[in-house]
Amino acid sequence: MASKAVANQNNSLEGQNLADTSGGTKRANWQVSLIGGACACIIVLIINLGITIWSSVSLKANENGEDYEPGQRSSRRIMYEGSCSASRTLSVVIHLIINIFGSILLAASNHGMQCLSTPTRGDVQKAHAHKQWMDIGILTFRNLRMVSRIRVALWLLLILSSVPLHLLFNSVVYSSLTKRRYDTFSVDEEFRLLRKTSGYEPLDDPTDKEIVEQMIAGSYGQLDNLTALQCIDEYAVASQTKRDDLLVIVDSFGSVIMTGFAAPGAAPAHHAGASYLNFPVKEMCRLNFDFQIAVVILAVNFIEAIVLVFIALRPSKEPLFVLGDAIESFLVSLDEKSGGNCLASARMVQTGHFDDLITWIQSVDAEVLQSPGEDGLSAFLCTEVHYTVLVLS
Structure with missing residues (x-):
């Protein structure tokens, strides 16, 4: 021993x-x-x-x-x-x-x-x-x-x-980014400033004239000649960052006043610009810290x-x-402290019945041991059956 x-x-x-x-x-x-x-x-x-x-x-x-x-x-x-x-x-x-x-x-x-x-x-x-x-x-x-x-x-x-x-x-x-604010000016073939009414008429505005003259003279940089589609691509953006003022060269004609009713299929007259001149500017996008x-x-x-x-x-x-x-x-x-609780479920522990399982097992063991007419093997098997049922449930 x-x-x-x-x-x-x-x-x-x-x-x-x-x-x-x-x-x-x-x-x-x-x-x-x-x-x-x-x-x-x-x-x-x-x-x-x-x-x-x-x-x-x-x-x-x-x-x-x-x-x-x-x-x-x-x-x-x-x-x-x-x-x-x-x-x-x-x-x-x-x-x-x-x-x-x-x-x-x-x-x-x-x-x-x-x-x-x-x-x-x-x-x-x-x-x-x-x-x-x-x-x-x-x-x-x-x-x-x-x-x-x-x-x-x-x-x-x-x-x-x-x-x-x-x-x-x-x-x-x-x-x-730095968003560019630009103006659009209409001019004729001789670069005279025009204004839009029912047609295009000469415009006598000293400030706008000076801007157009400086643009034509190249004071702001070399002008780019854009097509209509290029102009749309460059200016139809949410934030303009690389283009400045725009010159639209159009054919000048006098104003026309018409009265009467529109015939079926009639549409407003559109006068497309012959060319579009502007000058590119340096982009000013920043990465900040x-x-x-x-x-x-x-x-x-x-x-x-x-x-x-x-x-x-x-x-x-x-x-x-x-x-x-x-x-x-x-x-x-x-x-x-937790001895005898190996078969306790999570629900029993969470609800506070920490010791109920020990009491239940002890009562089952006492009943099995006190049962008349059963030998030790049958008592052992009976106890094992109770344990097995508890685990499976």
């Missing part, structure tokens, strides 16, 4: 050592993931810090804007100014990089929140002592009521730091990095990330 007891004790010690080794391996695995997330967060922080400093030192600020007093600097920095197509391409590339960085930060934050809300074996035993239960293997708010306050505070820091990443990160870089939003993103990125590093350096003892961890832990070291 003594040798058998020693053998059982040795087997127990070997099982305990194996469990400790396995638990250490699992702890190392999740710590490696957490450290990887913290390192990625730090790398993004360094990149954000470098870009923010570069924008403050090197980029041109928008001065004397509409919303600022003369001489006051705005938070907007001009990253690029020029062609609208190039600005759109740069915007797509930069926002793709921003979304990659944001996904890295949000994934690291989510993993950190999972680690903080995961119960340890000690948390589960405390919950069982108060006839409570905890969620294992899912990201849950319920466990926060039964974990330490420091873990709750860190969890709140992570979730609050994730909100600006969702709402503001893509707003750090944005596009703007908002310094204030970048500082906010930098601050929440720093907070997230500090929290993740703290969690990685001070890991929880024996965390139960998945059900397999809990099964292994309770097989190696039994929980006296």
Whole structure:
């Protein structure tokens, strides 16, 4: 008997050592993931810090804007100014990089929140002592009521730091354009200014005359001769960015006054321009960097990095990330508070009937053992039948 007891004790010690080794391996695995997330967060922080400093030192600020007093600097920095197509391409590339960085930060934050809300074996035993239960293997708010306050505070820091990443990160870089205001002038073949009435008549307007003369003289640049379709394509846009005033050369004729009724099939007379002259202007599309939003993103990125590093350096003892961890832990070291409840359903635990199953099983065992005319084997089979029915139900 003594040798058998020693053998059982040795087997127990070997099982305990194996469990400790396995638990250490699992702890190392999740710590490696957490450290990887913290390192990625730090790398993004360094990149954000470098870009923010570069924008403050090197980029041109928008001065004397509409919303600022003369001489006051705005938070907007001009990253690029020029062609609208190039600005759109740069915007797509930069926002793709921003979304990659944001996904890295949000994934690291989510993993950190999972680690903080995961119960340890000690948390589960405390919950069982108060006839409570905890969620294992899912990201849950319920466990926060039964974990330490420091873990709750860190969890709140992570979730609050994730909100600006969702709402503001893509707003750090944005596009703007300069919309051109243009006028249309009608002239005849001799470039005399005309006005439209029922036909075209000479117009004596000194201001418009001066503009047309300067356009013809090339004071604003070299004029482009467009066809009707080209003119429509260039000017039928929501925001004009690359064309200025338009000269429409038409055949002049006097005004015609007609009275009477329209005959069937009649339509208004249209007088098409012979040609369309205008001059292209330099596009002024901008790619802007908002310094204030970048500082906010930098601050929440720093907070997230500090929290993740703290969690990685001070890991929880024996965390139960998945059900397999809990099964292994309770097989190696039994929980006296929940003993005898292996067949309890989730509904029984959630409704507070934590000990009803033990009472029911004890009463069944007592009835079976006290039944006359049955031997031990039949009593055992009867008990097994009761257990089986309970499990299947």
